[in-house]
Every structure is written in structure tokens, then in C-alpha cells.
Amino acid sequence: MELIINHQQKFFEEAPASLAELMYLETSRKSKGIAVAVNNQVVPKTQWASTVLQDRDSILIITATQGG
Structure with a gap:
């Protein structure tokens, strides 16, 4: 399976069963x-x-960060 994560192609031999599993990985x-x-x-x-x-x-993951 090919997924595009944050504009980068990523290949998985075994597809994640759900978005939750992908996020865990x-x-x-x-x-x-x-x-x-x-x-x-x-x-x-x-x-x-x-x-x-x-x-x-296409998956976009945004992570909050601290700082100012």
C-alpha cells in the first residue's frame, strides 16, 4: 500500500488496518x-x-509544539 504522509510517499507491505494504527506507527x-x-x-x-x-x-499530520 502506498500512502502520502505529509507530502512524502511511504510504502507499507502490510497496510495499516485503520487511521488509528497508522497514527500509532x-x-x-x-x-x-x-x-x-x-x-x-x-x-x-x-x-x-x-x-x-x-x-x-493523502494524510496530513500536524503536531502542536510549544514555544514562542
């Missing part, structure tokens, strides 16, 4: 302060587990 198990959009549609965290990814989906 991509964010080092961090879950707070993260916003995700799939194909330009924001996906609430409550829907990550039920969001099934398709080949060539």
Missing part, C-alpha cells in the same frame, strides 16, 4: 496535540479507529 505512540486530515478532510480522534485507509490516500 507514525507518531511514536503520542496521541495528544495531534490533528489529522485524510484527503483534505479533518478526521476527529474519535473516528481514527473506524477510518479505513485506501491506497494512495
Whole structure:
């Protein structure tokens, strides 16, 4: 499966079962302060587990950071 994550192609031999599984793999198990959009549609965290990814989906992951 090919996914485009933050504008970079990434290939998976075994496709993540859901957006929640992808986020677990991509964010080092961090879950707070993260916003995700799939194909330009924001996906609430409550829907990550039920969001099934398709080949060539575009995922944008935004992580909040501290600083000023």
C-alpha cells in the first residue's frame, strides 16, 4: 500500500488496518496535540479507529509544539 504522509510517499507491505494504527506507527505512540486530515478532510480522534485507509490516500499530520 502506498500512502502520502505529509507530502512524502511511504510504502507499507502490510497496510495499516485503520487511521488509528497508522497514527500509532507514525507518531511514536503520542496521541495528544495531534490533528489529522485524510484527503483534505479533518478526521476527529474519535473516528481514527473506524477510518479505513485506501491506497494512495493523502494524510496530513500536524503536531502542536510549544514555544514562542
